[in-house]
Amino acid sequence: MSAAVVALLLGGAGIAITASPAQAAEATFKVKCVPPAGGGDPVEGETTAKVTAPATAKVGDEVDVVWETVKPASNNTDLMDIPKDAVQPTGWITVGGGQAGELKVVGEKKNPPIPKKAPMVMSAMKGKLKLTKAGKVTLTPGKYDVAVTFSFGTFVTKCAPVGEVKGGATIDVSAGSSGGATNGGATNGGATNGGATSGGATNGGATNGGADGGTTAGGGGQTDFPGKPVEVAFDCGPVVPGGIKTPVTINAKKNGGSYDLTVKTAKGAMAAPMALPAGALKPSMNVKLGGADSGTVKVAGPANADPIPDKAPVSLSDMTGTYKPGKSGKVTLSPDQLTIDVTMAPGATPINVPCKAASSGVSLELDTAAQPGGSGSSTSTTGSTTSGGLAETGAEDEGGIKALALVAGTVILLGGAVFTFTPWRRLRGTR
Structure with a gap:
């Protein structure tokens, strides 16, 4: 996780604003995936991620960011079939350029049945990013978790990039009148997940904590x-x-x-x-x-x-x-x-x-x-x-x-x- 973060995931604290049509960019990179205990040895593979975000926006906007897995890094194991709607992915996108931080994106638990040795199928992961500084903001896919739920429990495989990741989306952020640049809210690069500190849970942050920092539960009526x-x-x-x-x-x-x-x-x-x-x-x-x-x-x-x-x-x-x-x-x-x-x-x-x-x-x-x-x-x-x-x-x-x-x-x-x-x-x- 990165140290200080100004990229926020605001749960229920505003409406997503995009100043231009969304644009997508792909990044292909190698990852090492570590399965849960009893799930076999770590594996290395290559994945292709497509990151979608608006091409332009202004300071203060909250924009939608989507990570789609075009090519999975590995197939299902030969241990057992994965049932329908059992796979839930969670990813972390590195925010760079005009502002720095880490954005957490979460997918729905939605997939077709996946037979043994068949390619993994994961839903698109989505999140909302608060733009706080003018300039070009880069969005680069990074580590991700894949949680698979069976009748006897949920097991999480953790995947992280091997080497530098190149590619991803870029947002050209212009100066705006919104004062959102000084509104903090995330203390550990998405682990406490900005929006959850204000009681929000709509962005998935309060229901799916960060890989290292747990789940933050805010106040409000929750x-x-x-x-x-x-x-x-x-x-x-x-x-x-x-x-x-x-x-x-x-x-x-x-x-x-x-x-x-x-x-x-x-x-x-x-x-x-x-x-x-x-x-x-x-x-x-x-x-x-x-x-x-x-x-x-x-x-x-x-x-x-x-x-x-x-x-x-x-x-x-x-x-x-x-x-x-x-x-x-x-x-x-x-x-x-x-x-x-x-x-x-x-x-x-x-x-x-x-x-x-x-x-x-x-x-x-x-x-x-x-x-x-x-x-x-x-x-x-x-x-x-x-x-x-x-x-x-x-x-x-x-x-x-x-x-x-x-x-x-x-x-x-x-x-x-x-x-x-x-x-x-x-x-x-x-x-």
Whole structure:
């Protein structure tokens, strides 16, 4: 992301104005695409992007910019067919010349069914650019994300240019009387996305955060603040060799001065190696606060309500909690430690499997107002970090033994990452 930005995406704050017919220009460049965990190795290819914008405009105008993928960089993998209306692209256009910055453009989730190994099909990505300085403004396509949604979760492939990108559209901007040149609003090259800071969501910024900076949720009358999925690497120590990697999404709904949080992991589909009873798996997570506020907010999900048959899919439930702001300002929310409580028999002491977020990212940013007794303040946090309890389980506790067998032997898919606990065959043989 670029440093300071004067290019704005204004959500619902004006009407797009174009002073001349739109003109399009193509750019062909090489990219490297990194699929999500479990999606295969990175690939390099060549893509052609067509950028459409008005040929001329004046300072203060807000213009429409469109990025169409004429030639995709790669085909669908040979793993599975992509269903209809499952692909949503998000791109970042470098703004140069008369003004500098980065413009975020978002496409609709609209595509025909894409068979294995067939060329990827992506909708046109659109955004609005506020022109703040006179001169020639260049629009050059850059990195982009491709989110594909299946019945068991959403997975994001990140693509970035390899080398310099040449080509793109140019707008000849003349001086105007509008005072929009000094109106900031974006702090990280589109990651906080100008318009979203004023409560707008029409340009896709509030529903699809930047690749690095999360989603900014503004004020106004907005009550629902969806976050963006971020890839999180969890370190579970020797219990889970290699750890866990999964997309995690933090969503918020305003409730008075507080926010009801819902945290989702990608739903997995993996055959369970044994039948699991109802109530066997109960997840919880610490949401880390940053920016104006600090501390953590704990969210927890219910245990599985129904038994999970042998070889049936295993998923974690959605986790919920409440964030009551302790400080006013922009507050970031990031996934932190994940804990899975494993209980294999009624009344048995749960086994706590703690998984520290070795790497994470911002899923959501809220523009908050401090509340009395705010739970997220630096002097008071909601929830506590749960430490492991494997060593505390006595051998006389049959439920604990079974739970330990699960921890030692169960194969769980959490957001596309499969992790296996080694002694399963031996433990299952003695069960």
